[in-house]
Amino acid sequence: MLASPLIFEQGQAGRANHYLPHHAESADAYLPQELLREDLPLPDNTELDVVRHFMWFLYCTFGIDIGFYPLGSCTMKYNPRINDAVANLPGLRDLHPFAPDELAQGALAVMW
Amino acid sequence: MTYTPHTAADIKAMLEAVGAKDLAELVQVPDDVKLRTPLELPAPLSESEIAEKFTALAARNEAPSYASFLGAGVYRHYVPPVIAALAMRGEFLTSYTPYQAEVSQGYLQAIYEWQTYICLLTGMDLANASVYDGATALAEGAIMVVNATGRHALLVSKAVHPNYRAVLKTYADGLEVEIEELDYLPTGSTDLANLKEKLTSRKYAAVIVQSPNFFGAIDTLPKDDLDALKICVVAEPLSLAVLATPRSWGADICVGEAQSFGVAQAYGGPHVGFIACTKHRMRGIPGRLVGRTVDTEGRTAYVLTLQAREQHIRRERATSNICTNQAHCALIATIYLAAMGATGLRDCALENLSRARETRNGVCSVPGVSARFTGATFNEFVMRVPSRAADVLAALRRRRVLAGVDLGRFYPELDDCILTTATELTTQSDIDALTDGLRTVLPTLQRKEFAGVC
Numbered sequence: 134m135l136a137s138p139l140i141f142e143q144g145q146a147g148r149a150n151h152y153l154p155h156h157a158e159s160a161d162a163y164l165p166q167e168l169l170r171e172d173l174p175l176p177d178n179t180e181l182d183v184v185r186h187f188m189w190f191l192y193c194t195f196g197i198d199i200g201f202y203p204l205g206s207c208t209m210k211y212n213p214r215i216n217d218a219v220a221n222l223p224g225l226r227d228l229h230p231f232a233p234d235e236l237a238q239g240a241l242a243v244m245w
Numbered sequence: 246m247t248y249t250p251h252t253a254a255d256i257k258a259m260l261e262a263v264g265a266k267d268l269a270e271l272v273q274v275p276d277d278v279k280l281r282t283p284l285e286l287p288a289p290l291s292e293s294e295i296a297e298k299f300t301a302l303a304a305r306n307e308a309p310s311y312a313s314f315l316g317a318g319v320y321r322h323y324v325p326p327v328i329a330a331l332a333m334r335g336e337f338l339t340s341y342t343p344y345q346a347e348v349s350q351g352y353l354q355a356i357y358e359w360q361t362y363i364c365l366l367t368g369m370d371l372a373n374a375s376v377y378d379g380a381t382a383l384a385e386g387a388i389m390v391v392n393a394t395g396r397h398a399l400l401v402s403k404a405v406h407p408n409y410r411a412v413l414k415t416y417a418d419g420l421e422v423e424i425e426e427l428d429y430l431p432t433g434s435t436d437l438a439n440l441k442e443k444l445t446s447r448k449y450a451a452v453i454v455q456s457p458n459f460f461g462a463i464d465t466l467p468k469d470d471l472d473a474l475k476i477c478v479v480a481e482p483l484s485l486a487v488l489a490t491p492r493s494w495g496a497d498i499c500v501g502e503a504q505s506f507g508v509a510q511a512y513g514g515p516h517v518g519f520i521a522c523t524k525h526r527m528r529g530i531p532g533r534l535v536g537r538t539v540d541t542e543g544r545t546a547y548v549l550t551l552q553a554r555e556q557h558i559r560r561e562r563a564t565s566n567i568c569t570n571q572a573h574c575a576l577i578a579t580i581y582l583a584a585m586g587a588t589g590l591r592d593c594a595l596e597n598l599s600r601a602r603e604t605r606n607g608v609c610s611v612p613g614v615s616a617r618f619t620g621a622t623f624n625e626f627v628m629r630v631p632s633r634a635a636d637v638l639a640a641l642r643r644r645r646v647l648a649g650v651d652l653g654r655f656y657p658e659l660d661d662c663i664l665t666t667a668t669e670l671t672t673q674s675d676i677d678a679l680t681d682g683l684r685t686v687l688p689t690l691q692r693k694e695f696a697g698v699c
Contacts, residue, residue, distance in 0.1 A: 136544065136546060136547065137354065139357075139358060139361070140358050140583050141358070141361060144586065146588075148586070149586050149587075149588035149589055150325070150584060150585070150586065150589060151588075151589070151592075152325045152510065152584070152585065152589055153323060153589065153592050153593050153596055154596060155591065155592055155670055156592050156595035158595065160591075160594070160595060160598070161510075163595070163598040163602065164463075164487070164488075164598070164600070164621050165621060167489075168486055168488060168489060169488060169489060170292075170487065170488060170489045170490055170493070170618060170623060172396040173365075173486055173487075173590065173591060174365055174585040174587070175362070175366075175582065175586055175587040175590065176581060176583075176586060176587070177363055177586035177587055177588050177589075178584075178586060180325075180610060183331075183580065183583045183584045184327065184330075186330065186583065187331045187355070187580060187583075188288070189349030189351065189426070190330070190337075190350075190354060190355050191331075191334055191336040191337065191351060192336075192351065193349075193350040193351035193354075194335070194336045194337065194340050194341035194348070194349060194350070194352045195336070195340060195348035196335055196336045196337070196338065196339035196341075196342075196349035196350065197339040197340075197344040198335030198336060198596040198668065199335075199336065199339075202341055204341055204344065204345065205341045207341065208339070208341045208614070210248065211246075211248075213246045213292070213453060214341075215246075215292050215295055217297060217333065217338070218296070219295070219299040219303075220511070220601075221329075221509075221686040222299065222300060222303040222315075222392055223303070223309060224302075224303030224304055224309060224354040225299075225302075225303045225306065225511065225512070226509045226510070226511055227309040227321070227509070227510060228306050228308055228309055228510060228511065228512040229308060229313065229321070229510050229512070229647075230316055230319055230512050230658065231315050231321055231636075231650050232306070232308035232315065232509070232514035232647070233308070233642060233647070234511070236306065236307040236308035236311065236642075236647075237308055237512065238305040238306065238307075238308050238570060239301075239302035239304065239305035239306040240265060240302075240306055240512045241283050241305050242302055242305065243276070243299075243302055
């Protein structure tokens with residue numbers, strides 16, 4: 134059985150990860166009530182449960198890192214990890230597209 | 246590493262297996278078009294040289310080290326490291342389109358969950374597996390309504406992102422679809438005064454608004470039925486953590502950009518668009534769809550479905566030509582939404598509202614600065630300055646503050662206005678740098694007269 138429970142079928146109120154400061158006030162402290170939604174029906178899952186959920190997906194997904202896959206030209210070649218490392222350098226990754234040209238010289242030089 | 250790893254021994258063995266003498270025998274390019282001299286490219290660098298070169302280039306991008314209030318469709322949000330820890334795994338990075346469902350159940354379920362998250366956030370019945378970006382999503386949504394109604398005209402708010410409208414125009418020109426724009430009000434939202442009257446002509450396929458719009462204002466359509474379909478564009482979907490869903494005011498289609506959900510700004514991409522709609526629009530929705538079914542043994546399984554809308558069909562009958570999605574970015578967004586959960590998203594949205602309020606109060610306390618529009622906003626607002634926006638931005642830039650986007654670039658009548666954005670990553674010292682900066686630079690700049698204050 135490859136399918137796992139959906140993320141929506143897991144989780145519990147109280148399993149929030151609190152990556153950001155908690156706000157006890159509700160949105161009507163900032164916006165008129167008539168603009169607001171009533172509820173947000175998304176699950177709260179602990180980070181560990183999220184990791185296990187997606188880890189299971191990894192086990193059930195074949196990729197060329199695992200073996201030969203004779204479909205699609207993109208799978209005919211290996212893309213070296215240096216490419217991802219470079220693309221994830223904060224100076225390139227965290228650059229906003231409306232950054233003024235003089236403050237984006239590196240990205241522009243790459244394109245040139 | 247080398248992109249062509251075969252050794253001389255590998256090549257020799259393969260040539261023997263196919264009975265060829267040498268590689269030249271396998272290449273049938275006519276002599277008169279064969280490349281005779283090598284291309285003029287620099288010699289390859291070693292990997293460590295590549296790392297050094299790009300590290301130096303990345304360091305030349307100074308903008309990320311400035312106090313930034315840039316938004317306008319691309320947002321700086323906190324991305325928990327758990328996302329990269331999962332998303333950068335090789336199984337996700339190097340898997341192909343899941344046509345072969347048996348070996349793709351993991352990715353298929355992940356994308357099914359992405360589709361479901363988009364539906365829960367927007368209030369829609371179904372969503373596709375993603376498209377390139379918000380602008381493309383809008384253009385594809387427009388094609389949907391034109392095909393559904395047979396009407397070749399659209400009413401589009403001027404407060405929809407200018408870049409999105411430019412892409413829409415490119416598609417519309419090719420399809421001979423006329424675009425008429427709706428103006429904006431002092432509230433920052435769309436002028437709907439003559440809407441009912443315009444719609445009596447029955448020539449418009451849809452009315453299109455963005456909410457929050459390019460000015461940061463919440464900008465919806467009335468709930469009642471119009472004689473046209475309703476498309477809602479959402480460029481900052483974090484707002485959907487607190488705002489009423491587009492479905493709640495009758496949107497037929499909701500399109501937008503999910504970059505806010507854990508995807509890097511990366512100077513404009515790759516980002517990830519979403520398209521969601523009511524169930525009657527299902528056969529017209531473009532892009533890939535992941536469906537849930539059972540296999541021959543009755544076990545739950547996932548598969549790409551309804552593929553004869555665009556890919557396995559004659560070109561003239563295709564709903565769209567996209568035939569792809571942004572699977573990896575959609576996966577990132579899905580992990581982000583799973584990790585943040587309802588509580589995290591609400592806290593994040595409230596933090597955005599709080600920081601934006603602090604920023605707005607701060608700048609409006611500077612003599613000469615005011616909010617240009619009066620309506621409710623989420624995490625962006627427009628500030629009017631008593632000089633040309635471009636001059637104010639340049640002066641603040643010299644103080645290492647990026648105060649926002651010069652609206653004069655897109656709206657000539659707003660050349661004294663700056664679109665300013667605050668998120669959960671905006672610090673008090675960022676806000677102080679902005680307000681102190683304004684207080685210091687404004688008296689030194691040439692004043693621009695303006696009528697009315699807010």
